[in-house]
Amino acid sequence: MTGGCTVKLDVFEGPLDLLLHLIKRNEVQITDIPIALITDQYLATLEQLPELNLDGAGEYLVMAATLMLIKSRMLLPIEPGADGEVEEDPRAELVQQLLEYQRYREVAERLVDRPVLERDVFRGGGEHLERGVLQADGPPVRDATLGDLMAALREVLARAKAPLPHEILRPGISVGECAQRILARFALGDDIPFDAFFEGEAGRDEIIVTFLALLELIRLRAVRAGQAERFGQITVSLATANLGEAVELARQLTDTYVWGRSGEDDERQRAGNH
Amino acid sequence: MNVNALEIIEPQLEHSMAEEQPMMDRLQAIVESLLFAAAAPVPLARLVQALDGHDRREVAAAIRRLRETYEREGRGLRIVEVAGGFQIRTVPEHGPWVRRLLGGKPPRLSRPMLETLAIIAYRQPCTRPEIEAIRGVDVDAVVMTLLERRMIRIVGRKEAPGRPILYGTTPEFLEVFGLPDLEALPPLRDLGEMADILRATDLSLTAEGVVPTDESAEAGTEQPGDPSDQSGEGS
Numbered sequence: 001m002t003g004g005c006t007v008k009l010d011v012f013e014g015p016l017d018l019l020l021h022l023i024k025r026n027e028v029q030i031t032d033i034p035i036a037l038i039t040d041q042y043l044a045t046l047e048q049l050p051e052l053n054l055d056g057a058g059e060y061l062v063m064a065a066t067l068m069l070i071k072s073r074m075l076l077p078i079e080p081g082a083d084g085e086v087e088e089d090p091r092a093e094l095v096q097q098l099l100e101y102q103r104y105r106e107v108a109e110r111l112v113d114r115p116v117l118e119r120d121v122f123r124g125g126g127e128h129l130e131r132g133v134l135q136a137d138g139p140p141v142r143d144a145t146l147g148d149l150m151a152a153l154r155e156v157l158a159r160a161k162a163p164l165p166h167e168i169l170r171p172g173i174s175v176g177e178c179a180q181r182i183l184a185r186f187a188l189g190d191d192i193p194f195d196a197f198f199e200g201e202a203g204r205d206e207i208i209v210t211f212l213a214l215l216e217l218i219r220l221r222a223v224r225a226g227q228a229e230r231f232g233q234i235t236v237s238l239a240t241a242n243l244g245e246a247v248e249l250a251r252q253l254t255d256t257y258v259w260g261r262s263g264e265d266d267e268r269q270r271a272g273n274h
Numbered sequence: 275m276n277v278n279a280l281e282i283i284e285p286q287l288e289h290s291m292a293e294e295q296p297m298m299d300r301l302q303a304i305v306e307s308l309l310f311a312a313a314a315p316v317p318l319a320r321l322v323q324a325l326d327g328h329d330r331r332e333v334a335a336a337i338r339r340l341r342e343t344y345e346r347e348g349r350g351l352r353i354v355e356v357a358g359g360f361q362i363r364t365v366p367e368h369g370p371w372v373r374r375l376l377g378g379k380p381p382r383l384s385r386p387m388l389e390t391l392a393i394i395a396y397r398q399p400c401t402r403p404e405i406e407a408i409r410g411v412d413v414d415a416v417v418m419t420l421l422e423r424r425m426i427r428i429v430g431r432k433e434a435p436g437r438p439i440l441y442g443t444t445p446e447f448l449e450v451f452g453l454p455d456l457e458a459l460p461p462l463r464d465l466g467e468m469a470d471i472l473r474a475t476d477l478s479l480t481a482e483g484v485v486p487t488d489e490s491a492e493a494g495t496e497q498p499g500d501p502s503d504q505s506g507e508g509s
Contacts, residue, residue, distance in 0.1 A: 013411065015411070018408040104462075105392075110460040111388055111460070112383055114452055114453075115452050116452075119369065120366045122376070123314070124311075125313030139308045221418055241427050248439065
């Protein structure tokens with residue numbers, strides 16, 4: 001889940017981390033980096049990558065280019081500018097970035113050295129026997145899979161009323177609007193059964209939009225679909241700290257996949273688009 | 275062995291209870307009950323509210339006495355000030371036993387999570403691009419995880435192109451790391467001081483020229499053969 005697209009190089013968390021490692025290993029000062037040496041070592045480390053995962057490797061490659069640019073600029077003779085100003089050290093910007101990053105890295109190390117709740121120290125309440133506050137992995141309610149959700153959708157669709165011969169054209173509703181409508185229900189309660197979103201006189205189109213909106217909300221981690229047992233009732237709950245955050249996350253959905261009128265032409269178009 | 279330990283300890287306890295310390299006073303005991311039942315950190319104001327008739331000063335003093343009692347008696351619990359309130363917690367030394375009893379894995383705090391959290395904690399409110407500029411990597415997934423674990427929250431949007439989301443830390447963040455408030459974060463090393471070092475180095479470099487530094491480095495030596503590099507040899 002975390003950093004799935006980042007080239008780890010086993011231990012490095014990014015190009016800056018790798019650079020700091022090389023600087024430390026060579027026992028040189030951040031403020032006076034032997035740029036040629038470090039660049040060579042940096043490139044050598046990159047070559048050890050079993051394969052370049054393009055997503056994450058990009059960051060490493062950008063840094064490689066920056067290093068080579070600095071190296072080339074270091075080779076140029078220094079000429080005082082017209083007003084006698086001396087040119088800035090080509091390494092200055094990189095040094096600044098490394099110092100800034102290192103500052104936060106130091107603090108991160110100090111944070112993790114503190115007594116951490118549910119790792120070193122525990123509060124009362126006994127709830128940990130059931131569920132830890134921090135335990136994102138392994139809650140008793142497992143996340144419903146897409147398969148579970150599809151199965152639940154099929155049931156809902158089976159119950160939906162048959163389309164009328166003369167279907168009245170309703171104003172369309174977008175997935176975004178629908179998502180906001182779904183979230184609005186969490187103002188009243190925490191856990192909402194999956195079926196509750198499909199109650200009433202919902203037609204097939206409404207059911208589908210609602211389902212798409214739910215999937216989008218799950219993708220954005222605004223809500224979570226859980227199931228206490230396999231084939232059991234699916235319950236939807238907020239995945240954010242509060243409703244406001246979920247609404248904020250869902251805002252990016254607005255205007256996407258606008259659901260048109262329930263005419264057949266639109267349906268065909270959509271089928272083509274997706 | 276356990277039996278022996280009890281035999282040794284018990285008379286001592288009786289002794290100290292009887293002679294040196296009177297019984298825990300009533301207010302102290304009530305505060306203990308409240309903190310125990312609440313589990314979450316309780317702000318002083320809430321305690322005062324619940325303890326109808328006692329003012330802030332009295333309640334604060336009772337908390338202090340309770341804290342001292344716990345420490346003096348070497349109890350397995352401590353009263354700590356976290357996330358703007360008071361909380362009863364187990365002592366860190368007993369962590370392994372509690373962990374074994376409760377089962378499960380301790381919360382995973384990866385380096386990317388901690389670094390991202392640190393940046394947000396000190397710079398809040400801040401945006402994802404700001405975090406990425408400092409860490410030099412994409413932080414999308416990490417931010418999502420931190421949001422999910424309620425360590426950070428969305429605090430608004432920046433009035434800038436694209437209106438990027440602004441993130442800040444939550445009370446849960448303070449609670450997890452046992453911090454009373456954001457002021458209690460470990461001090462961030464002073465960048466001004468760092469900038470001074472940087473500037474000084476720049477000057478010496480430009481005075482002596484940087485070309486020799488580079489060439490000597492390329493020749494394979496670890497230390498650049500530049501007269502200006504005392505700083506490089508220091509460590």
